[in-house]
Ligand SMILES: Nc1nc2c(c(=O)[nH]1)N[C@H]1C(S)=C(S)[C@@H](COP(=O)(O)O)O[C@H]1N2
């Protein structure tokens with residue numbers, strides 16, 4: 001019976017060597033992904049199959065898992081996701097390779113299914129066109145034949161008549177030939193991926209567009225105002241450099257928007273729909289404001305917060321061009337990649353420095369922080385206000401829509417809670433007895449920090465010395481000189497706002513509307 005025979009043969013084959021076809025599958029898949037990188041890079045598109053699948057995954061993971069990822073991995077959540085996808089892809093590639101060795105038809109079918117899934121993910125991304133399918137298509141056109149060819153070398157179909165002795169004679173040279181073929185393919189994949197990265201780095205001219213903006217816009221030098229930075233060793237600087245500014249968003253690969261292609265549509269419940277180009281916007285006049293931005297996912301004592309000099313146009317001025325209807329109460333902003341935020345209309349028009357920002361610390365916005373234009377609204381968490389790559393403002397009513405994070409269980413409105421953080425000493429530090437500078441920051445954007453107090457081991461509260469601030473919209477540094485006696489101690493901090501709210505000791509987790517509680521650290525005084 002032929003089926004028994006071939007079964008026995010493939011059984012002997014798999015006992016001898018299941019790994020060559022598995023390796024063939026991994027290498028073929030790798031080459032396919034490299035080809036996708038090259039084509040996406042050449043086309044200047046952000047959506048490679050891997051990116052699209054990753055972003056669909058991000059958009060469809062349940063809220064709790066996302067919260068867990070941000071809490072556990074913080075700003076490294078994307079790296080962890082990509083690493084996880086790498087492992088899953090390697091396993092899938094290996095399985096497809098093994099399957100292909102058993103049955104060419106089934107193996108190629110499985111590979112095709114994988115491609116179709118990737119294609120569907122690309123298609124499901126907002127703002128994708130047929131052109132975004134080309135990287136996936138090219139990946140398939142290269143990976144499928146290479147898969148069949150490599151698996152053929154890894155597990156040569158036994159000649160129908162050949163029995164034991166012939167099979168025993170074949171392996172050595174064919175194994176060498178296979179390893180050479182696999183090695184060359186893997187090398188091509190690595191070189192290809194590198195080339196793709198290089199092409200991608202040109203980013204469809206977005207970096208060039210950013211350089212042009214840097215040259216043409218007269219952005220300010222972001223000199224730190226006098227007295228704001230207490231310069232306590234090891235404390236965070238008052239001004240957060242762009243490269244150290246936390247990054248949180250749902251985009252696995254930054255949306256690529258050139259300033260010259262950007263436009264902002266203001267519509268919905270307005271008298272006149274308005275569409276602005278980048279030049280229209282900056283032509284309205286840029287204002288420079290120090291504003292502190294923080295994430296609702298920031299834990300007590302966390303670092304998902306930063307302070308920068310933002311250059312931009314007041315959102316109120318742009319809304320005024322469109323003239324919102326009196327019964328509207330919200331603005332739904334949308335980014336180029338489809339993410340949305342819902343911001344109270346009154347917050348955007350009450351005279352505070354809510355900006356459509358184009359500059360950050362004297363440079364055009366970095367791609368990761370929303371180039372070419374983003375929103376920044378002092379007093380609100382980023383998820384309800386700080387839309388990056390913003391392309392649309394829809395004047396509407398909260399009753400009529402839900403924004404990205406609201407549909408995932410976070411609060412509809414996200415005013416910043418008053419908070420304070422101890423930066424030095426670091427938690428579990430050992431310090432020498434004597435005078436120890438306890439220092440950090442406190443923030444309650446747009447309300448302002450009036451006082452910061454520190455106590456140790458539930459003792460009396462001591463007033464910290466406050467640094468200067470240019471407005472109520474930034475964080476405020478503080479320092480308290482502690483006469484530290486030897487032993488284990490627990491300093492903790494609380495802040496009071498200018499409108500008299502004392503920071504609550506009540507612990508709340510970040511979800512659904514921001515963490516609360518006093519930052520407390522453990523210090524050993526030697
Ligand atoms: N387009 C877009 N804008 C976005 C987000 C996003 O996922 N997509 N995340 C928001 C959140 S939750 C925060 S805290 C801030 C973070 O801005 P940053 O990355 O510049 O620090 O961006 C906001 N704007």
Ligand SMILES: [Mo]
Pocket residue numbers: 248294295296297381382383
């Ligand atoms: Mo956030």
